[in-house]
Amino acid sequence: xxxxxxxxxxxxxxxxxxxxxxxxxxxxxxxxxxxxxxxxxxxxxxxxxxxxxxxxxxxxxxxxxxxxxxxxxxxxxxxxxxxxxxxxxxxxxxxxxxxxxxxxxxxxxxxxxxxxxxxxxxxxxxxxxxxxxxxxxxxxxxxxxxxxxxxxxxxxxxxxxxxxxxxxxxxxxxxxxxxxxxxxxxxxxxxxxxxxxxxxxxxxxxxxxxxxxxxxxxxxxxxxxxxxxxxxxxxxxxxxxxxxxxxxxxxxxxxxxxxxxxxxxxxxxxxxxxxxxxxxxxxxxxxxxxxxx
Ligand code: GLU
Numbered sequence: 001x002x003x004x005x006x007x008x009x010x011x012x013x014x015x016x017x018x019x020x021x022x023x024x025x026x027x028x029x030x031x032x033x034x035x036x037x038x039x040x041x042x043x044x045x046x047x048x049x050x051x052x053x054x055x056x057x058x059x060x061x062x063x064x065x066x067x068x069x070x071x072x073x074x075x076x077x078x079x080x081x082x083x084x085x086x087x088x089x090x091x092x093x094x095x096x097x098x099x100x101x102x103x104x105x106x107x108x109x110x111x112x113x114x115x116x117x118x119x120x121x122x123x124x125x126x127x128x129x130x131x132x133x134x135x136x137x138x139x140x141x142x143x144x145x146x147x148x149x150x151x152x153x154x155x156x157x158x159x160x161x162x163x164x165x166x167x168x169x170x171x172x173x174x175x176x177x178x179x180x181x182x183x184x185x186x187x188x189x190x191x192x193x194x195x196x197x198x199x200x201x202x203x204x205x206x207x208x209x210x211x212x213x214x215x216x217x218x219x220x221x222x223x224x225x226x227x228x229x230x231x232x233x234x235x236x237x238x239x240x241x242x243x244x245x246x247x248x249x250x251x252x253x254x255x256x257x258x259x260x261x262x263x264x265x266x267x268x269x270x271x272x273x274x275x276x277x278x279x280x281x282x283x284x285x286x287x288x289x290x291x292x293x
Contacts, residue, residue, distance in 0.1 A: 017049025018218050021075070021082060022208070024056040025067035028269040029074045032223060032253040032260070035287045039250050040221035041080040049218070053082040054211055058089045058201050074270045078280060087215065089207050096202035099210045099240055100162065100195065104154050108239045109162045109195055110145050111152050119143070138191035139163060162196040164205075164235065172231045177248035179224065184231040193232050209233045213242035224249040225260060251290050 021037045023029060029037075044051040053075070057063040075082070103109045122140040144165065145152075168187030176182050184190065195206040202210070212220060212233075220230075227249050237244040252260050255268065273283070 015216075015218050017044060017047035018052065018216050019044045019049065019221055020052040020054050020212070020215065020217050021080070022054045022056050022222070023071045024059065025064060025071065026059060026062040027067060028070050028271050030253070030270065031268045031273070031283075034074065034078065034270050034283065035253055035290060036221065036223050036250045037075065037080055038078060038284065038287050039248070041082075043219065043221055043248065047219075051080075051082045052087060052215060052217070053084075054087040054089065054215070056089055056204070056207070058204070058207055060090075060199075060201075070271065077270075077274065078283075087211065089211065092207075092211065093201065095214060096207050096210050097158075099206060100202065101154060103164070103195065103236075103239055104151070104162075106239060107151065109164050111157050112139075112143070112161045112163045112192075112194075114139075114143050136190075136193070138187075139193070141168070141187070141191075144192065158196070158200060160198045161194050163192040164195050164232070164239070165192055166190065166232075166235060172234055174230065174234060174244075174247055176227070177219070177246060178251075179227070179249055182227060182230070184228070186231070186235070190228055190232060195236070205229060205232050205236060209236040209240065209242070212245055213237065213240060217245045219246040219248060221248045221250060224252050253290070 019040050021040055023033060023037075041051055055068055057068070072086075100109070119137050119139060122137075122143070166186040170186040171183065172186060173181060173183045193205055194203045196202055208229075211217075230247055230249070234244055253268075254260060270278075
C-alpha cells in the first residue's frame, strides 16, 4: 500500500518501529476503526517493526467483554497480526497514578470541581472545534486556581477531576506522517484538559501518553478526529520528560450523509458488513482508495 504525501516509514536504523492498535471495547468496530487498524498494520509491516494491541478499557460503564472478543475476532478476520499479549489499560492504573504524581510534583495540574455544565454556561466559553469526540469547551481561565495558592495535595483529592494547565499562547507543531505540518495554539485551540477523573481513573489523554511512552511506541497511527488530542498529548509527553512518538492520522470514514461514523452506525460495523457478505479484499480496496484521495 502506498501512503500519500510521500510518507515513508523509516526501517528502524535507530529505534525499531513499534506501533499499536488501540480499540475501545464500547461497541463493535466500524469501518473507520478497521481502516485505521489496517493502515497501522501496513505501516508496521513496511517498517519491519512490531505492532502491539492495547485495549482502552478504562470506561468501566461502557466497556464490555463481548466487544473485546469482538474486536479480536474482527482483527483476525482481517488478518491483522500483533505481538501478544494484549495490553489492558485497566491493569495499569498504578502506572497512570505514578504519572499523575509526577505531573502534580511538577505543578502542571490542579483539582477542578466545576461541572461540564458550569464550563458550558461560562460566559464566552468558546467551543474547541466542529464538535467531535475530541472536542470540549475551552476551560475558562477564570476557573483556574490562583497560581500563587498552595498546591492541593493529591491524597484524598484523587476523587476529583484534575486538569492540566496549558501554557497559554504556546505554539505547538508536529509533522504528521499523513496530514503534513499541524499547528495549534494552547489556550486558544484547546484549553486546560482533564488528566484524572473523579471516579479515580485517568483520562484517555493521560493513559494513552503513559502507555505510548512506557511501551516504546515510535509511531501512533489513529483517526484524524484525534489531531486535537495530539496537541494535548504533546504537552503531556513534555511534562513527563518523555520523547514523543511520530504521528500518522488516518482519513475518517464518513456515512452517506457525510457524518463521521460512530459506534451507533451498526450498519457499518464490520460484523454487519461481514454477515452481509463483505469480503476482506473488497474492504481493503476501499481503504486503499481512501488513502489515495
Ligand atoms: N481508544 C481510542 C479510540 O478508540 C484510540 C485512541 C488512540 O489511538 O490514541 O478512539
